[in-house]
Amino acid sequence: MLELKGVGKTVEGSVHIAPASMTLVPGSLNVLLGPTLSGKTTLLRLMAGLDRPTTGEVWFEGANVTGVPVQKRGVAMVYQQFVNYPAMTVFENIASPLRVAGVAKDEIARRVEKAADLLKLTPYLSRTPLTLSGGQQQRTALARAIVKGSKLVLLDEPLANLDYKLREELRAELPKLFAATGAILVYATTEPTEALLLGGHTATLSEGRVTQFGPTLDVFKRPLDLITARTFADPPLNTIAATKTGGRFLVAGMSVPAPDLPDGDYILGIRPHHVSLDGDGPPIPATVTVTEITGSESYIHLEVAGSPWVMLTQGVQDLESRAKVTLRIDLKHLIIFSSSGEALAA
C-alpha cells in the first residue's frame, strides 16, 4: 500500500504540488489525469522517491519511506521517451536491473525470457533497442519494469510517443501485464479517454493540485467541482452561466426547469454528447462556427450566449458556418455548479 500523507512540493516559493493525500492499494490501477504541466510527473517523482517532498510523508507497506533514496525503494518507472541502454541488446537491457541487484546468472536468463515472452520480445532479444520499432522499444522498457518485480510501477505517459494502433494494443495489454505481479500501477496521462479506457481509479490534477481521487467512472460522472469536470472532459465540457428565479433557470434568454436550489447565480455544465439538435429538452439558441467531421461522428463547434460550445453528433453533419440552430440539452445529464465552481447536483 502506498500512502501519501499531505505530500507537497514547493520549489523557490512556487508550489509544484499542493499537499495531497492518497492511498493506493496493491494490485490497483491508478490514473493521474491532467493537462501538461499540471504536476503529474512531479507527483510521480515524489511517489518514486526521485524527489523529496517539502511537506508531508510517503508511506509504503506500512513504513515511512520519505527519506529513502529511489534505488532502495524498488520502484520501476517507464517514460514517454523510450528509455533503454542504447549499446546493450534487448536481453541485456531487460537483465540490467537484475544484474545491478546481483541476481544469479541462470535466474536472470529465466526471468528475462519470461518477461520477453510476455511482451512478445523473444525474437528480438539479441538486437539493440535502436534497431527496433517504437512499440518494441517501449515494450523493452516495460519488460525492464516487469522483470524487476517492483511493488510500485510508475508509468509517465508511456504510450504518448506511439502511433495510434500500437497505443490501443499496448493500452489493452498493460493492466493485464502487471495484474499478476500485484503491483501498484500509477499511470500518468493527459487524455481523459485513456483514463476511461483504463478504468481503475483516477486522480485529476490541475495546476499542481489533486482535485479529486476516486473510482474512474465516479470521478467522470460526479466531478466535485468545475475544474475536475473540465480536466476530465474530451471534447471540452460546455458551460454557461444561469440565474435561478421563480423555480426556473434563466439560460441564454431562455427559461429552463431547475431542481430544488436556492435562487441565485449558477454555472451549468453539459457534455458535448448530451447536446443535440433533435432530442428532448429545452431549446437553446446557438450559432455554428465550425464543423469537424471525423467520419462516424461530427463535432459541431458553436457559440452559445458568447461561450464556445461543442456538440457531438453521430454520422456526418455538415452545418454551415454562421448558421442559426436551436440546441436541445439533456436535462438528466446537466451538471450544476455554484458560481464558485463546486458541483451541487449531477
Next chain:
Amino acid sequence: MDKPWNNKAWWLVAPMLALVAFSAVIPLMTVVNYSVQDTFGNNQFFWAGLEWYEQVLSSERFREALLRNLLFSAIILAIEVPLGVFIALNMPKKGPGVSVCLVLMALPLLIPWNVVGTIWQVFGRNDIGLLGWSLKSLGVDYNYVSDPLDAWGTVIAMDVWHWTSLVVLLCYAGLVSIPDAYYQAAKIDGASRWAVFRHIQLPKMKRVLMIAVLLRFMDSFMIYTEPFVVTGGGPGNSTTFLSIDLVKMATGQFDLGPAAAMSLVYFLIILLLSWVFYTVMTNHDAQR
C-alpha cells in the same frame, strides 16, 4: 515523372564550379604536372616520370617525418579525446555556469594559429616566458630550443591547449542531448556513476566522438603553423613534421619536383588514413 529540364540551373552551379576549379583542381593538376618533371629554371621542363616519387618514398628524411607525424597524432588523440570527454562530463548542464564555460572553452579555438604559436613560443622561453622561467626557477632543466624532448612537450602541450576545446564542445553537445529520463532510469536501477557513463553517456556521445577523433586526426596530421612558429622544426629535425619538411623542400631548397611528389604522397596518406578511420568507425557502428 515528368520533370521540366531547366538548363538555367547550371548558371547557379557555375560560380561554385569555377571556384573549386581555381582553388583546388587547377592547383592540384599543377602539382601533378610538377611532380613528373624536372626544371632548372627558365621555365624549361624535362620529363622525369616517377623518379621523384621513388626518391621521396625511399628517402630516410621522408620516412622519419612521417613517423614523427604518426607519433604526434597518436599522442594528441590519446590525450585530447579522454581529456575532452572528462571536461565535457564535468561541465555544468544548466544555469549561468554554462555560458561562462562555453565561452572559456571556445576562446582557444578563436585564436589564429600563428598567434597560438607565438604565445607558446614566448610562454616557453626561459628568460622572459612565464612557463619557461617558472620551470627554470623550480630547478627543472627545460629548454625547448635545444632539447628535442622539451620541444615535443611544448608542441604537444600547445596543441592540447589549443584543440581539446573542440573535443569538449562536440562531446558536450552530445551530452546535453540526452533526455533527463535516461539519468532517472539509471538512478532508479541503482546504476553506478561508471555504469551511467559506460552505458548511457558514451553510447550517446559515440557519433560526435567519432567526428571529433576524425577531425583531430586529420588536423594534427597536417599540423604546420604552430610548431613552425615555436620550434621551426628543430632542434635539429626533431619536430620537422611532413608539412614543415614539404615547405622547406619547396620554398627553401626550391626542389619543385620532389616537393610536388611529396605533397601528393602526403595527400594520399591523409586521404587513405582518414578513409580507414572512417570505415572502421562506421563499421563498428553498423555492427551494433
